[in-house]
Amino acid sequence: MSNEQLNPFAIAQSQLDTAADILGLDDSTRQLLREPMREFVVTIPVKMDDGSTKVFKGYRVQYNNSRGPTKGGLRWHPDENIDTVRALAAWMTWKTAIVDIPLGGGKGGVTCNPKELSETEKERLARGYIRAVGKILGVTQDVPAPDVYTTPQIMAWMMDEYETLRGEAHPGVITGKPIGIGGSQGRGDATARGGVYTVREAFKALNIDASKATCAIQGFGNAGQHAAKISKELLGMKTVAASDSKGGVYNKNGLDVDALVEHKLKTGSVVGFSGADSISNEDLLELDTTVIFPAALENVITGSNAKNIKANIVCELANGPSTPDADDILYDNGVFVIPDFLANAGGVTVSYFEQVQNTYNYYWTLEQIHEQLDRKMTHAFKGTYEVSKSKSINMRKAAYVISVDRVAKACKLRGWV
């Protein structure tokens, strides 16, 4: 059945199974990790601006809290359903484990179309959601964050509702807040910065001279722009190509990244940037560069184009840019893939820092954030790389193996299995 194969939760389970096989996990642990530990499905009535009441379905899945309170984003999307939320909660469990932060994985969502909601309706929905699931949230239980179509403003309403219910300050109940009410420095570029740290470590591992390295960036949005800037700043790496939905630009001698970012912010696209040739999104992926950052869309590297990838390293800043069949081809061809849930774990790591700062009620400088993030990402990369080497498996599988192993061990220590 076609839809079964594409059911995201079924995919997540099969990925776990692969790791469990490599680890030789026992059946009971495997069974525990295959399912979420707690699921909440709530019904949220919301008074609409026209006086009518609309009823929304909300979800919160706490996949596994063996390593700490669960953590994960809240998605507002018309296609949202429990299977997507389950799958993403599982992935969050592995993501927090790979960067070794003391948190479990969770995810939540509301089936709604935010494009159809006014600001006041969004606020009522945000507050209604917290009233429905607030009891199971908290800095010691489960901490949400922004995700698809949820914004810092929505996080702020949610935190306010939560604090109103509790009657005390709980800034750490939610992360991704605006800086003015307890948000952290360094969140804006955390994903890209974390990714570049892993690239730096990959260069060391693969003996690549960073000063001669080049990269191409597919998807010159927030993460892509930061990746270009930070690659230059930290590694002295040249960006030779960048693209967005309107098209791409290429200069084999390197693009002036600051000017390109300015051009993109000014005109809305990289297209038309002077001193560069145009290039299609497809061709960009096949450039002979040291690194490719797929930073925007899912499924851009597939079974059909994977064989043409010439880069040494693919650093997956976007979620799911490679399809499973592409993964195998890349590995066979010696393309080193830094998998999405390692490469883009900088975001959740800084979210965790936000939570820590909230708890201490003391806030770090940007330099402190960068230093701590570097430590976490470097450690995560090294661990993954070692497992990949020792077990002769690709980085994605290695990352799964480490994560699943860490979570399984925590479950065992607690005496659950």
Place this chain on the structure above:
Amino acid sequence: MDTNGTDTNSTDTSGMDIEKHLLYQHLFREEVNIQDFIKTFQAILERDGLLDSLELESRAPCLAREFEDEENCEKYHNAYVIKTIFENYEREDILDYINLAQKEKLARKIWNHLQNENYNSEEVKRLLSDFSRLPIGRSQLSENLAIGIRVNLINDFINNNLHFVGIAKNYITMRDINDIIKRIIGASNSRGKIGGKSAGMLLANRVLMPAIQRRPEYEEFMKETTSYFIDSRIFSVFIEHNSLEEVHSLKYLDHDDIDKQQEVLYASFLRATFPQWVMTKFRTLLRELNDTPLIIRSSSLLEDNFGAPFYGKYDSFFIANQGSEDERLDELVETIKKVYYSIFRTSVIAYRRDKNLLDFKEIMCILVQKVVGKQYGKYWFPAFAGVAFSRNIYTWNEKIREEEGMLRLVMGLGTRAVDRVGDDYPRIVSLSAPLLRPEGSFEDQFKYSQRYVDVLNLENRSIESVHFVDLINEIRDTIDPHADFSYAVSQIEDEQFVNPLLVPGRYEYGSAAITFDTLLRDKKFCRRMIALLNELETVYKTPVDIEFAYQDEKFYLLQCRPLFQNSTYFQKEVSIPRNLPEEDILFTVRRGFSGNVIVEDIRYMIYVDADGYASLSTEHEKLHIARLVGLFNRKLKNEKFILMGPGRWGSNNINLGVKVSYGDINNSRMIIEVAKKTADYVPEVSYGTHFFQDLVEADIIYLPVYPDDEEVIYQEDFLKSAPTAADDFLDTGRYKQEVAPYDHVVKLIDFRNAGAERLLQMYLDADNKHGVAFLQ
């Protein structure tokens, strides 16, 4: 009648106050014909039941006899009428009636002149001017007289389109016409017209801001920009003066021959001159307008008329109007000649041929307007401007009501809202839900925002598009940042649009965006727009679109005409061909669309089969289909084609529809979403795709088709069995390898081949919720 509330019936003639005696004197203050007043007074007394004409007829001779003056019976008749008036009404009323009598006198004179076909227009203008000098007063001319005069004057000086006159006669008063005539630049003692665009602008302003029965709710919000009208006679004089008469027959040549003559014609127009007396008039005009920037707008006799709006067919030009008077005059004259020339352009003649308007003797009049706005440093532009439609054809969500209309808003000159610039976006506002946007994420909202502002550069005297960040940084010292742009510009913090208390010292790219959030959050503006569009639509008895500008809290209505949807395909009305043989119909639709549309002679369709698509078992294959759609889209770049497929085009959820991006569909004329129930899911169609605004800007029509609805036709078998023409566009190797294995899922249907030499015709009648696609 009595403002002090005293009993008006207890009039005591012996105690008639001095005021009334003064009124007598006022009444007879100059050589006047008392008879002019009697008629008016008598009608008022009869209206109020204070006098019975029959009784008066018998009473006047009695009075005359009483005074032994039977010869002058009429004198007593008149005296009795005046006495009754003065006995029964208070001073203010009497003054008003005296005024009314004077107005009626002049009106009758005007009327009498107008009955002569060759009336002396200077005399009529003089009388109209005298009339307009009289106070408006409370009592108005009888309707039949007023309307009769208005109809004649509107016909002779403004526009003689029957539909227009039918509406205008109720709103454009004699005083308005006097005011307009004073601003017409034409030949003496002649009656020229001022053209459709000027007429439309005048009418819409009068509908909302009538001279009598004034409307404070609009007057506090609206203002009119200074306008002058160069009438049709000046155009004729120009043609005669330069012996250009032959150009009028140019239109009967064939397309290529017209095209060949364009260059020569343009040059001869630019070389041509105006007679000295016209130049003197232009010079006087410039003195009255000072050095404010101007827009020189075409206003031909056919333009903006009901039925065939010449949307953007003729040229209009901004002029900076700076420098010495001679320089300004040269610039004005050259611009007028360019506008004149535009009626002879090949594309215009082709359009007229299409609309069967070729035989009409088209004449160009010109509307000269001060450009709404103010000077900011070296630039001149309005705070914002745009186009508004009384109907919203993009009802992409249930909160959006078609009848509440929509706006395309831009900061600066409205040129960006009128034209589609492609890579820059006006703010599209659904008036019933102004803050709703089809873009969900911050990144998309930022992407689909206006970046460049059209402004007049007064130094180099040209129109420029300047990035708003550069513009604001450059003019910061000349603006009050809170007042002038905060309603349009939002700042960006934490990936959100915010309107902070403090405006930054310098803007950076990416630190702010034009959102109009502040303006739209204040509901007043949108409510007023809804009311205003609704009112115009009611009066015009048809949906309308308007152009407007906004400056210093005032709204300027610059143009109004029957709705033309700023699109190639939208029509005022669509009547679906009757008696189509059912076998020729490909599908019909009964819901889910708004806007009347005709797209004719579609040769190709990229068709994605719902069952075929659902049968693909891997994500990889489904993505491949999206790539093939993109491939066909590029190959068909120069062809007329549409796109049809299951569910939601461009959805991120690959099971809900083909995951294309805008670049995969941008050459298509139309995208059709087939919401067919399958075993597993009913695709939910949605206009709110992330590239919604790209569709709007690229003029791509969206249509959902519901094959499971009752009483609809959907010839799925035809689509399924039609052969693909993909191999015509691709080399055999590529076709065999990439496309052929998926022929059952995606194909390129060539209707000429599949439909036996017929092409696909699409007619959508939104008013009756009926659409049909058929082969013919």
